[in-house]
Amino acid sequence: MMPIWTKSGKKHAVTLLKVQDCHVLRYISKEESGGKTSKLLVGGKNASPFYKSESAMEIFKEAGVPRKQKVSTFNVTDDAIIKPGSTPLYAAHFRPGQFVDVTAKTIGKGFQGVMKRWGFKGQPASHGQTKTHRRPGAISTNKAAKVYRGKKMPGKMGNIYRTSFGLKVWRINTIHNIIYVNGSVPGHTNCLVKVKDSKLPTYKDCNKNPPFPTFFADGDEKLPEDLYDEEVFQFTDPSVTYA
Amino acid sequence: CRISSDGKPAKFQPPPKPVIIDKQKQREERRFLSPEFIPPRGRTDPLKFYIERKDMIQRRKVFNIPEFYVGHVLAVTTADPYANEKTNRFVGICIQRGGKGLGATFVLRNVIEDQGVEICYELYNPRIQAIEVLKLEKRLDDNLMYLRDALPEYSTFDVNMKPVSHLDHEEVPVNKLQVRMKPKPWSKRWERPKYNIKGIKFELPENKMKEAQKWSQPWLEFDMLREYDTSKIEDKIWHEVSEELKK
Numbered sequence: 001m002m003p004i005w006t007k008s009g010k011k012h013a014v015t016l017l018k019v020q021d022c023h024v025l026r027y028i029s030k031e032e033s034g035g036k037t038s039k040l041l042v043g044g045k046n047a048s049p050f051y052k053s054e055s056a057m058e059i060f061k062e063a064g065v066p067r068k069q070k071v072s073t074f075n076v077t078d079d080a081i082i083k084p085g086s087t088p089l090y091a092a093h094f095r096p097g098q099f100v101d102v103t104a105k106t107i108g109k110g111f112q113g114v115m116k117r118w119g120f121k122g123q124p125a126s127h128g129q130t131k132t133h134r135r136p137g138a139i140s141t142n143k144a145a146k147v148y149r150g151k152k153m154p155g156k157m158g159n160i161y162r163t164s165f166g167l168k169v170w171r172i173n174t175i176h177n178i179i180y181v182n183g184s185v186p187g188h189t190n191c192l193v194k195v196k197d198s199k200l201p202t203y204k205d206c207n208k209n210p211p212f213p214t215f216f217a218d219g220d221e222k223l224p225e226d227l228y229d230e231e232v233f234q235f236t237d238p239s240v241t242y243a
Numbered sequence: 244c245r246i247s248s249d250g251k252p253a254k255f256q257p258p259p260k261p262v263i264i265d266k267q268k269q270r271e272e273r274r275f276l277s278p279e280f281i282p283p284r285g286r287t288d289p290l291k292f293y294i295e296r297k298d299m300i301q302r303r304k305v306f307n308i309p310e311f312y313v314g315h316v317l318a319v320t321t322a323d324p325y326a327n328e329k330t331n332r333f334v335g336i337c338i339q340r341g342g343k344g345l346g347a348t349f350v351l352r353n354v355i356e357d358q359g360v361e362i363c364y365e366l367y368n369p370r371i372q373a374i375e376v377l378k379l380e381k382r383l384d385d386n387l388m389y390l391r392d393a394l395p396e397y398s399t400f401d402v403n404m405k406p407v408s409h410l411d412h413e414e415v416p417v418n419k420l421q422v423r424m425k426p427k428p429w430s431k432r433w434e435r436p437k438y439n440i441k442g443i444k445f446e447l448p449e450n451k452m453k454e455a456q457k458w459s460q461p462w463l464e465f466d467m468l469r470e471y472d473t474s475k476i477e478d479k480i481w482h483e484v485s486e487e488l489k490k
Contacts, residue, residue, distance in 0.1 A: 002295060003346045009322065009370045016291055176290065189287055233369045235301040240369040242324040 004170050004180065005233040009240050014170055015185045017102070017193055019177040020045045022089040023065045024082045028073075037075045040082065042089065043068025044192055070192040080213040091177035092215035094195070096229035098169045099203035100179075103194040104187035108159030118152040162186045166200045172227040273414070275310045276481045278340060279347030279366065284471050295344040296480070300487045302367050309374060312415065313337050314382035316400050317351060319362075322370045330372060333362055334402050338387035352390060354399040359391065378407045381417045383441040392429040393422045393443075436460070 004014045026041040033039050041059070047069040049057060060067050063085040094100065114120045114136040122134045136154075140147045164185055171180040179195065187193060197207065215221075228234055280299070282292040302308075311317060316336050323331035335351030338361070342348045347366045352359065364371065377400075390398045397420075421444035424433075433440050434447060436459040445452060463469070 002291075002344065003365070003367075005369050009324075009368075011365075011368070016294070018288075018290070173294065176294065178294065189285075235298055235369075236305065237369075239306055239322065239372050241322050241372070242329040 001184065002180075005240075006231045007233050007240065008231070009242075012170070012182055013184070014180045014182060017179045017181055017185070017195060019089065019091040019093075019179065021066075021068070023063065023068070024084045024087055024089065025059055025063045025065065025068070025071060026084050027081055030078075035075065037077060038081065039073045040076050041071055041073055041084075044070040044072075070194075072194045074196065082213050087214070087216070090174070090215050090217060091172050091179050092174050092223055092227070093211060094169050094172060094179055095207070095210060096169050096171055096227050096232070098207045098210070099198040099200070100167050100169055100181060101163050101165050101196045101198050101200075102167055102181060102185045103161055103163040103196070104185060104191055106158045106160055106162050106186045107188050109157040111155065112157040113154045114152065117154060117157045120152075166198050166203060168229075170229050170232050173225065174223045174227065175225050274481055276477055276484065277308070277310070277347075277366075279343050280480050280484060281343070281473050281477060283343050292344070296483070298345060299367060300484060303488060306371070307374075308366060309376050311337060311349075311374075311376050311379075312381045313340055313385055313387055314380050314418065315376055316378040316380070316404065317349075318373075318375045318377055318404075319351065319364055319371060320373045321364070321368075322372055332402075333360075334377065334400055334404060335360075335362070336387070336390070336398065336400060338390055352387075352398050353402075354395045355402070357395070359395065359398060361391075375406060377404050379409045379415050381415050383417070383419060384439075386438075387442070388431070389424070389429075389433045389438075389440060389443055390422070392431075392433065393424050397422050 002014050002016060003011050005011050021044070023043055024040055025043045028039040028041065030036070030038045043060070043065065045068065046066045049060070049067040052067060057067060059071070065085055109116070113134050115122050115134050120136060123129050123132045123137070125133060136152075139151055139153070164183065167185070168182040169179060170182060172178070173180075181195075185193060226234075233240065280296060282289070314337065316334065318332060318334045320330050320332045322329055333351060333353070335353035337349050338352050339350045340347070341350075342365075345367045348363050349366065350361055350363045352361045354360070420442065422442055423444055423446070427447075431438065432455070433443060434445055434452060434455040436456060
């Protein structure tokens, strides 16, 4: 995480996400998947092929791509289909000023009590409390005569998929394939993360002229090393003044 | 003019050229790497530090951040939208330098009209227009937070102070000043060995000093897991930074 300053002098915290060897693995049509839109399977970071069975490696062999650490599905419209295997995906697929949802597995905290897991208040430390300081207390009423399903109780906390919605993209580094995303992102440092266009209704019409279907490196466009949002203060400029 | 032995006028002999021994260049160049360049120990990808360093070097090319340590007296002018002329100038002694990378900060302290004021500035904040070093002076400690509990005369600095001149090649002088404190209670128990303060003149009785030594942890200096040898990293980064800044 890093600070980033806007031209008006405000500071925002930014998370750096690196796009590392992303390839499209398979195209699943609408009828095949049974959903409303067709899907594209995309794989992330390269990993060793020796630790998975032959049946798991079939997808990668078919696409002609080394084994990927993480595979995720993206619901895509029919005009945004990319041919699987040969096309790598780059960070320039996203543009500064766009809004993004980031999904990842949260940091695993193990088996945790009810105060840390659900934020219960617990009991006082003194004034006669016998062996009761962090317990849940009552779990149901008398009339119910049962405990409802989904009652908040101690258990394994973390290590589940969670999403942060509506994060602004401030800057993109095309050489190292890094996306600067506003705010914090679930997961530990160097964990694998899924970045999608935002589904929030306020940012529906935000992205004007995105690279469609994706940014192809061998195309005609030569992008500069860094793409900044209009409001971002670039360090090549002189200091900010309020005239 | 002298008459030569030949009787003809002597050919003009120019005086021998003086040999200039430049003592400044003979002395070894003093290396200084700002402490925020050194990456902290952790599991972060070194690529992140490389990219942050590129940004920091880029900012240093446009705006000069002078070499300074804890104990220097600095004057910082920032852009302030609510001031008359849109700038705000603050003079103070640097009591602490914290943070790594772009978020590096330094705290300046001064006593203005009997009120102690501390302002924490970010080194790479684009609103900072100028940083001038008014007085170069290192102190015995790395962290002068105890000035909050010292007599106010040690933290007062004239706002219109003139910069004290300093030659480039000389070493930064160390001020071995022992500061006198206000009566206890203090904000922190500065006599305890964990703070390792050498710059206070403790006027506490002997038994209090002995009791403070009860909290000493003499095994800490032998703990191998706490060792973080930064000499090689510093060397590499210093070479990288100085090469980039020369361009």
